Amino acid sequence: MSGFKLPYNLIIAGVGGQGNVLISQLIARVFIRKGFTAVVGETYGVSQRGGSVMSHVRISRERVSAPIIPKGHGDLILGLEPMESLRILRDFGNPGIFTLTNTRPVEPIDVISGNLAYPDLPAIMRAIETLSNQAWFVPASKLALEMGNSLFTNMIMVGALIGAGKLPLTEQNFVDILHQYMPDKTFEDNLAAIRKGIAAIEKTSVEKR
Amino acid sequence: MEKQTASFETITGNIIGNEGCVRCGACVGLCPYLTLYNGTIVFPDKCDLPEGRCFGFCPKAPTDFDEISRELWHAPYTGSPLGTYSDILIAKRVKIPASATPQYGGIVTALVEQALLSGPYKAALVTQWKERSFPGGVVIETPEDALKSAGSHYAGAYSLAAFNQYRQRHAVPMAVVGLPCQTLAVRKMARLNHPRNPHTGSDNLVIGLFCTWALSPRLFSHKLSEWFGAEKPGRFDIPPPPANRFEAFLKSGKKEIPLDEIRPLLNPGCRTCLDMTSEFADISVGAVEGMPQWNTVIIRTEKGRTLFQRLSDSGMIETGDLPSESLSHLAFAAGQKKKRALAAAGEEPRENSAAILSEQARKTILQNEETGDNPL
Amino acid sequence: MKHAHPITLNEPGRVELLMGNEAIARGALEAGVRVAAAYPGNPSSEIIETLAKAADPARLHVQWSVNEKVALEVAAGASFFGLRALAAMKQNGLNVAYDFLTNLNLSGTGGGLVLIVCDDPGGISSSNEQDTRYMARLTDIPLLEVAGFEDARDMIPYAFDLSEAIGSVVMVRSVTRISHGRGPVRYGPLPEISGTPRFVPGTTFVPFPILTKHQKRHDAIKRLERDFSDAPFNTYTGPDTPDLIIVTSGIGYLFSQESLDLLNLNGRVGIARLGTTWPLPEKWLSDILAKSQRFLVVEEIDPFLEGNLNEFIGRHPSLQRGKRVFGRQTGHIPDVGGLTPEHPLAALKTLLDIPYKTRPDSYETLVESESAGLVIERALGFCPGCPHRASFWSIKNALAKDGRGGVVTGDIGCYAMSMWPSGYQVAKTLQAMGSGAGVAAGMGVLGPMGKTQPVVAVCGDSTFFHAAIPALINARFNASNFVMIIVDNSATAMTGFQPHPGTGMTCMGQPVDPVEISDICHSLGVDVTILDPFNLEETEETILAALREKGIQVLIFKHMCALIEFKKAGRHYVMRVDSKKCIGEACGCDRYCTRVFRCPGLIWDPISGKARIDEAICTGCGVCADICPENAITREEA
Structure with missing residues (x-):
């Protein structure tokens, strides 16, 4: 697993209501189960109502890290929304960072209401690509809707994280944890979503640096 | 990236907010941003369109008097005291129905009745107050309803709001009764090039009223309930100077109020109005000095002439000549109003000097004879 | 789970x-x-x-x-x-x-x-x-x-x-x-729970x-x-004679550790972490202070530890020679706000004169050039179908129609967002829980001095129980005049839907008789009207009527929080926008539903120039059908 230095700084970027909190907890639990130490830093409160939300997951051995990643020290961004991925890259990016992002925008209220335009999506994606060592764009929302429920978006992104191969994570790691917390049917659906995410990662993209 | 809110902000800020509004109602009834409530205009939210109908219709927004004059008479606006007309005479209704409380000779009501009887006008905009807390515009479709509206209210009643609303549903020719500001607005409405203008190409008949000034509907009706409680006067009058009083006619009799108590209720926007006799109407109607049973009638356009002719032919009214002394007094008063308005406009912010006048018209107005008489 | x-x-x-x-x-x-x-x-x-x-x-x-x-x-x-x-x-x-x-x-x-x-x-x-x-x-x-x-x-x-x-x-x-x-x-381990509660006789x-x-x-x-000095939470890590010691507490500890790692300073700088910040441990702290001459205090929020440390040094002449304490008071850490890992990092760079760059200048330049104009802010707003939106819509309209420049005092809860565009910038004051009512009570006695503006206090249900009741009693006692609007969404929604006396359920899951807000108000002898804010016309008229009354008018706008109601009962209505009727940006509408009403369930589609319903998030409250000036929004029973 090249590039897995500790502490490993993972940022989950999204919008209030997208489920950052659950993903960050899930990933942290998986690592704790694997014998690592993990901490999660989250923004709560009014950010639940349509604001930008980010969760920091920091993985280490023994020593507990601060729950907030220093600026410019992100190792990987798991973005549930493209503009949010770029927002996080601006503050936490560096030439070595990896970015996985869902491609479906969640429009801010000022865009919904027609007062502002959502920034040009291809330009956002180009910027993400330029500012990342390697970037993956996953149509997770689309795939989730194909599965019949937009709620699967998160698990598809988790699958993409496994598939990207930058972290020592396997499908089995998540199977163990998810099974604990879910009824069988839900578990099967979530596992299917993870598999869809793994498959969605393009193996062809190359590291720049 | 907020857009400029030129139209709406000018209306609500410069005109209404800066006391330039004359309560004509031309901007109301078109959208949720400018609405009426209890005799006043309210605007809880901002519209951000740069070119709204509100601004295009408003008689206090910049208005080229020459253009409107040319359209009606193929001649520029001269600034003469009574405007352009072909005839001026007096008239009165032969028999006034007992239920009505018309002003002077009852000619306005008769004209409305006639317009609806002989067409092509399918509806008429009038102002009503009886059975309402505040005066307001009402569209009537039968001659019988005309009588209910008789009597002057002395209040700018936003009646054009009802005109706007009706026109959005019914594209029919209408007879519109209005104060000078409202006759001007009706002309602007017909002219405005706007995709959603409900008045585009409308063929209206405009019956203009004489007006020295108008009162704020909300302030006036609050004052009335203060003075008279629940009882509402049938009509009002201001006898010529030096009476210096305002008269209200109630069931219990005539009540007199000193003009000084009326002045604070005045629409400040009326100070800059150039027009006393509804110069852009097809036909204008007002009082006759010293002849309380009669109306002065000014026939201005062919349309006005046709209607008045039909009314005469119907035998409903009798007519006579306006005494030359009355004519000169009327012209003098109208000229004085123009002069005062021009002076007042000079003191206002530029954007409130709504009338765009030629140098010649301006000169004509200023050359009107001096007087010490200034009723309000 | x-x-x-x-x-x-x-x-x-x-x-x-x-x-x-x-x-x-x-x-x-x-x-x-x-x-x-x-x-x-x-x-x-x-x-x-x-x-x-x-x-x-x-x-x-x-x-x-x-x-x-x-x-x-x-x-x-x-x-x-x-x-x-x-x-x-x-x-x-x-x-x-x-x-x-x-x-x-x-x-x-x-x-x-x-x-x-x-x-x-x-x-x-x-x-x-x-x-x-x-x-x-x-x-x-x-x-x-x-x-x-x-x-x-x-x-x-x-x-x-x-x-x-x-x-x-x-x-x-x-x-x-x-x-x-x-x-x-x-x-x-969890202990065995035993023991009977007993008030020991004779104790006071x-x-x-x-x-x-x-x-x-x-x-x-x-x-x-x-x-x-023996408490297990006071620890020192670092060299015996450090160039500088970070004195820290709370989250500052982890951030300080991080800074030393990043700057490679573990050999030069020590960290004294205090778990007992008041009183300061005399001996332990004296030992720490003896180790070095320079101290950086890293704490949230105010210079509490920093001030106490300076005072401590002042009380110990033996420790005074050449000691310097840095922190928020000296400007090495910003005066206000929470800590981030960057704060101790920046302070250490300054104090120890260390050149350190998180990322290369070329990357900084790239960030500026690549992301310019591509990231916009996300404003906060009421959720789709939130009853507060409807309430503030009517309050806004009623105040405009009343025309006397009415003042709204706000309070703490989701509805505090009424001071922002989502709530039409209605609320003009905001302080503590229940202060809306108290402040209104003060404004409401100014009538005899010539005050003409009516006053409206807005208060949530949980906030009402928390601190508004004394203010209301005070207002009644002192013959104040205002309209008190209780936006009752049957939840402490802001903090996560905890039960309160009005919800009929304790946090242990025990059902109890709800305490009715209206009963409390009735008992004070004030006028109470209960209505559903989704009924816009009635709500606006009720407010307008209340504004004209003297004394205290309590209006209870009762409608369950959209998040709870949607979960419990699903959509009430299926909403549609008739695109033939929708006039969009044209004069007469100017995107009234999306731009002004601003429910996130209504989307402005710039391509068609029409509004549409976002079926994924619309809760089907039906309110927008009543605000559309062209009657283009329709509702059907779901």
Whole structure:
């Protein structure tokens, strides 16, 4: 697993209501189960109502890290929304960072209401690509809707994280944890979503640096 | 990236907010941003369109008097005291129905009745107050309803709001009764090039009223309930100077109020109005000095002439000549109003000097004879 | 998830990923807490929510109290009966409880009594930024500061022991970054719960004689200056003779560690981490101060530790020579706001003159050029279908129609967003819980001095119970004049839907008769009208009528929080926009529903130039059908 230095700084970027909190907890639990130490830093409160939300997951051995990643020290961004991925890259990016992002925008209220335009999506994606060592764009929302429920978006992104191969994570790691917390049917659906995410990662993209 | 809110902000800020509004109602009834409530205009939210109908219709927004004059008479606006007309005479209704409380000779009501009887006008905009807390515009479709509206209210009643609303549903020719500001607005409405203008190409008949000034509907009706409680006067009058009083006619009799108590209720926007006799109407109607049973009638356009002719032919009214002394007094008063308005406009912010006048018209107005008489 | 909070497992050694507040709750369980009370408030709410999962009437009583003062009183009641008890609150809550606390300190306690206060540096989910540590010192009670997740568990049993040892309430302070962060926590054993509550005959808990009791507190603090030198939460790591020592507490500890790692300073700089920040441990701190000449204090929020450290040095002439203390007072860390890892990093760079760049200049340039104009802000707003939107829509319209320049006093809750575009910028004042009513009561007596503007107070249901009732009684007593609008969404929605007296359910899941807000108001002899704010016309007319009345008019706008109602009952209506009727941006509408009404369930489609419904998030409340000027929005029963 090249590039897995500790502490490993993972940022989950999204919008209030997208489920950052659950993903960050899930990933942290998986690592704790694997014998690592993990901490999660989250923004709560009014950010639940349509604001930008980010969760920091920091993985280490023994020593507990601060729950907030220093600026410019992100190792990987798991973005549930493209503009949010770029927002996080601006503050936490560096030439070595990896970015996985869902491609479906969640429009801010000022865009919904027609007062502002959502920034040009291809330009956002180009910027993400330029500012990342390697970037993956996953149509997770689309795939989730194909599965019949937009709620699967998160698990598809988790699958993409496994598939990207930058972290020592396997499908089995998540199977163990998810099974604990879910009824069988839900578990099967979530596992299917993870598999869809793994498959969605393009193996062809190359590291720049 | 907020857009400029030129139209709406000018209306609500410069005109209404800066006391330039004359309560004509031309901007109301078109959208949720400018609405009426209890005799006043309210605007809880901002519209951000740069070119709204509100601004295009408003008689206090910049208005080229020459253009409107040319359209009606193929001649520029001269600034003469009574405007352009072909005839001026007096008239009165032969028999006034007992239920009505018309002003002077009852000619306005008769004209409305006639317009609806002989067409092509399918509806008429009038102002009503009886059975309402505040005066307001009402569209009537039968001659019988005309009588209910008789009597002057002395209040700018936003009646054009009802005109706007009706026109959005019914594209029919209408007879519109209005104060000078409202006759001007009706002309602007017909002219405005706007995709959603409900008045585009409308063929209206405009019956203009004489007006020295108008009162704020909300302030006036609050004052009335203060003075008279629940009882509402049938009509009002201001006898010529030096009476210096305002008269209200109630069931219990005539009540007199000193003009000084009326002045604070005045629409400040009326100070800059150039027009006393509804110069852009097809036909204008007002009082006759010293002849309380009669109306002065000014026939201005062919349309006005046709209607008045039909009314005469119907035998409903009798007519006579306006005494030359009355004519000169009327012209003098109208000229004085123009002069005062021009002076007042000079003191206002530029954007409130709504009338765009030629140098010649301006000169004509200023050359009107001096007087010490200034009723309000 | 089946066991989202396996907080009750008696499995010593088990490691769980816990939120700081959950770790505090676990610590309380391990300490054998019997009564826990709180009023919800971020970032403290999860302490009680977690404890509620372990609640059991015979062993552990957990409650949402109506306010923080009552919560602390409830906990004190249990303490007076010899039980271990805790009260939890956010910083604003301590202000509410403070009157009680400043007498409780003198009267003393029975069973261990721990007061947990979670400060919110930066005011992330608060109406203010406030460092409550001063209030512990002011009250002569010991102050412990949680510095991490494991700490949060460890410190609570210690605090209970300490409370019982000194017969005083003990304050434990956490902050947002710990309370709402998550980290691994190793479980200790859960004790056997036993013992019957008993008020020991002959004991008293009174502040009298005052001076004797005050002296007793000062003596206890003196004793702790000595004893805290052995406290397990005061640690020093680093070289014996460091160039500089970071003195820190709370989240500052982890950020300081991070800074030393990043700057490679572990050999030059030491970290003295204080868990007992009041009183300061005399001997321990003297030893630390002897190690170096320069000290950087890293703390949230105000320079509490920094000031106390300077005072400590001033009291110890032997320590004075050449000592320099840096921190917020010296501008090495910003004056206000929460800490980030960058703060100690920047201070160390300055103090030790270290060149350090997080990322190359070329990348900084790239960030600027590539992302320019591509990231826009996300404004906060009411949820789709929120009854508050409808309420403030009508309040806004009614005030415009009334035309006298009416003033709206706001209050704390989701509806505080009414000062922003989502609530049409209706509210013009905002202070503490219940202040909307109190401030309105003051405005409402100004009529005889010529005030013409009507006054409207807005208050939520939970806020009403918390602090608005005395203000309302006061208003009634002093013949004030205003309209009090209670936006009753049957929830403490802002902080996560905790039950309150009006909801008919306790936090232990026990059904109780709801306390009716209208009954309380009726009993005061004020006029009460209850209506559904989704009925826009009636709501607006009712407000307009109330504005014309004298005295106090209470209007209860009752409609369940959209998030709860949608979960419970689904969509009431299926909404559609008739695109033939929708005139979009044209004069006469100008995107009235999307631009002005601003429900996120309504989307402006710039391509078609029409509005449409976002079926994924529309809750089907039906209100937008009533505001469309062209009647283009239709509703059908779902």
